[in-house]
Amino acid sequence: MFTSITLNKRIISLLFFLVINLILQPPSLTVQGSRWTSKSKLYMQSDSDSVLDLSNRFMHNFNPDNTDDGADKPITQGNFVFQDCGLDTDPLTISSIKIDPSPPKAGQNLTVRATGTIRRLIEDGAYAVVTVNVGLVRLLQKTFDVCEELRKADVSLQCPMEPGDFDIAYEITLPKEIPPVTYRIDALAYTTDDDDMACANFSVDFSRKP
Template sequence: MKFTILALLPLLATTASASLAADALGWAGELVSGSGGKSGVVGVKDGEVRTMDSWSYVDCGLATDAVQIKSIKVSPDPPVPGKNLTVFVDADVLDVLEEGAYADVTVKLGLIKLLQKQFDVCEEARDANATVQCPVQPGPYSVAQTVELPKEIPKAKFSVQVRGYTAEEEDMICLDLFVDFMKK
């Protein structure tokens, strides 16, 4: 199963994480079910919350992180379970991203931790046939990645914490993502 909240990661982390985020919230949906924003505000740093109709994110990264988010948009907005979701990310890569880059991901339903896992960013990019592949050279990138959201996503509010690191263990990205599937 695929879910895309992590697809909100920029560039390589975005495209690589699309499929693993899909899996993460798909698993979350299975756990919850027992079966095994309209106008996005983007481009502001310093931890400001970007509020949409049913999703939002906080860029908790530093100006020295290897990936700097400029904007994130999704279509359809808001995301719809059972439909394809395309995530559009504009970001700047400040340092080369090589094999060994990884992301620690935690998915929560309220205060309940549903999933905590570490993902190899480059491997996920290869598996998802992402347009950006390792090594990623410094520069500006615009990435669009489409994934299918599982229809089994329960009507609930999810949060996803993503902490990404380069192969040299330097900070790559920090995002806190929120999605509310309770809204119509």
């Protein structure tokens, strides 16, 4: 059996590519409607309102009957689902995300390619709050320095991010052992001034056989 610490480490390794892309490709996924910058701090400190709000937003965005104007429909590729829950006015939006191979396979390399648009200059100090859930259980929640993670990943998109379109790819090796469950990844990114930058939601189902 997996201990919580071991599972958390596996999840971090498994979803590291998402953390990076969430931040640079991440204008999508958790807050449709009202996303408060002040809530980000509460969200990191309180398990009550923040987690409940996050869950409500996630369910709203992934509801197939949701036809709200401005809400992008989920992009599905095998057992991988992505949705941009950001606003058109956000500094960063993601237009597409593709993974190869699909579905991802434990112990093998996984390439993630993301395209999108940067509308305003994004400088050092931007950060993202990323939460990983399995069902109603929150496995982990971490705050990442967006620019630092981009530097570590050595991808073509680096800070300061100038306005314009981007097309990046990142490759990692997945752990050999991945628990057969569905992981939900929620990401909220903020600028150095604590303004909303991007919003993204991901779902990866490892319980489904290729």
